[in-house]
Amino acid sequence: MSIKPILFENGILKMIDQRLLPAEEVWLEYTDYRAVAEAIQTMVVRGAPAIGVAAAFGAALGARNIVATGFEEFMAEFEQVCAVLAATRPTAVNLFWALERMKTCARAHAQLAGADLKARLLDEAVEIAEEDERLNRTMGKNGEPLIPDGGRILTHCNAGALATAGYGTALGVIRAAVEAGKKVAVFADETRPWLQGARLTAWELQKDQIPVTLICDNMAGHLMSKGEIDCVIVGADRIAANGDTANKIGTYTVAVLAKEHGIPFYVAAPISTIDFAIPDGSHIPIEERAAREVTHSGERQLAPTGVAVRNPAFDVTPARYITAIITERGVVKGDYQRGLQALVEGK
Ligand code: MRU
Numbered sequence: 271m272s273i274k275p276i277l278f279e280n281g282i283l284k285m286i287d288q289r290l291l292p293a294e295e296v297w298l299e300y301t302d303y304r305a306v307a308e309a310i311q312t313m314v315v316r317g318a319p320a321i322g323v324a325a326a327f328g329a330a331l332g333a334r335n336i337v338a339t340g341f342e343e344f345m346a347e348f349e350q351v352c353a354v355l356a357a358t359r360p361t362a363v364n365l366f367w368a369l370e371r372m373k374t375c376a377r378a379h380a381q382l383a384g385a386d387l388k389a390r391l392l393d394e395a396v397e398i399a400e401e402d403e404r405l406n407r408t409m410g411k412n413g414e415p416l417i418p419d420g421g422r423i424l425t426h427c428n429a430g431a432l433a434t435a436g437y438g439t440a441l442g443v444i445r446a447a448v449e450a451g452k453k454v455a456v457f458a459d460e461t462r463p464w465l466q467g468a469r470l471t472a473w474e475l476q477k478d479q480i481p482v483t484l485i486c487d488n489m490a491g492h493l494m495s496k497g498e499i500d501c502v503i504v505g506a507d508r509i510a511a512n513g514d515t516a517n518k519i520g521t522y523t524v525a526v527l528a529k530e531h532g533i534p535f536y537v538a539a540p541i542s543t544i545d546f547a548i549p550d551g552s553h554i555p556i557e558e559r560a561a562r563e564v565t566h567s568g569e570r571q572l573a574p575t576g577v578a579v580r581n582p583a584f585d586v587t588p589a590r591y592i593t594a595i596i597t598e599r600g601v602v603k604g605d606y607q608r609g610l611q612a613l614v615e616g617k
Pocket of ligand 1: 316317318319362426427428429430433434438439440466504505506507517518519583
């Protein structure tokens with residue numbers, strides 16, 4: 271049973287504080303959408319699908335407090351709520367996808383009176399969360415045949431249960447392989463600077479007794495050159511129509527290394543992560559985060575005061591480095607432009 275990082279109970283949104291893991295397991299409670307926006311921005315909750323789910327609940331919480339005389343007035347305020355939630359992190363498209371879905375839901379139920387409309391929006395957020403976990407399990411089943419029995423699998427960042435409503439995308443495929451009876455050994459890149467691999471991937475895999483070995487980011491090439499990695503699997507924050515994939519900073523480096531060593535490089539992501547509005551990865555906005563994430567580790571200063579710092583949180587892996595994209599509707603290889611489009615059109 272993998273962890274569910276986002277719960278909604280008795281009118282309260284509860285999220286495990288991912289900033290404190292693995293040292294402390296603290297659950298924070300939210301009833302105000304602005305606090306949810308801050309939680310997304312400050313990475314209490316992170317990972318593309320989880321950000322979308324949190325934003326959907328945030329929107330439902332925001333809707334709850336709107337006092338309006340008619341639908342148009344309600345909708346104008348609801349748009350404001352969604353705009354605050356949308357302004358938190360720019361790269362993961364699931365955030366905007368989830369908020370669009372909430373707005374579409376509101377418009378589709380314009381005839382409902384205030385309380386019923388608010389209840390419908392909460393139901394929609396619950397459905398987004400439940401659907402996410404369901405799709406992850408399907409994605410796992412679709413991707414699991416790509417994982418060899420006895421496979422030594424490298425992953426980067428955390429695309430696990432913690433990054434979703436449950437089960438995970440990349441780690442979901444690994445979980446499905448384990449459930450299918452395969453032996454696996456996972457290598458987790460620590461993922462500087464925020465250490466999602468060390469703090470989160472290692473934590474959740476260890477909790478589920480899936481063998482995991484932590485490595486520093488700069489060790490991946492060495493292990494590959496020694497024949498110690500059979501495949502790489504990562505998640506995604508946004509996939510362009512041609513298959514170019516934005517994911518945690520350092521993913522591109524791993525993909526280039528994998529190609530050099532002839533190691534398959536897989537991306538696992540739900541259809542909601544694909545942004546068909548952009549033709550290629552050059553259109554994906556890349557979040558730049560605070561210099562302090564690089565210069566400090568907690569309170570400890572690692573670099574001289576005042577040093578110039580760059581801190582892009584994501585990079586784009588060109589589609590040509592990707593062996594396959596695993597989704598809940600199937601696995602796409604080769605011509606991503608056509609293959610991804612065919613998946614959504616159900617061909
Ligand atoms: O900055 P983060 O921790 O939100 O970045 C997360 C990632 O890059 C994940 O790999 C991605 O969102 C996929 S999560 C299923």
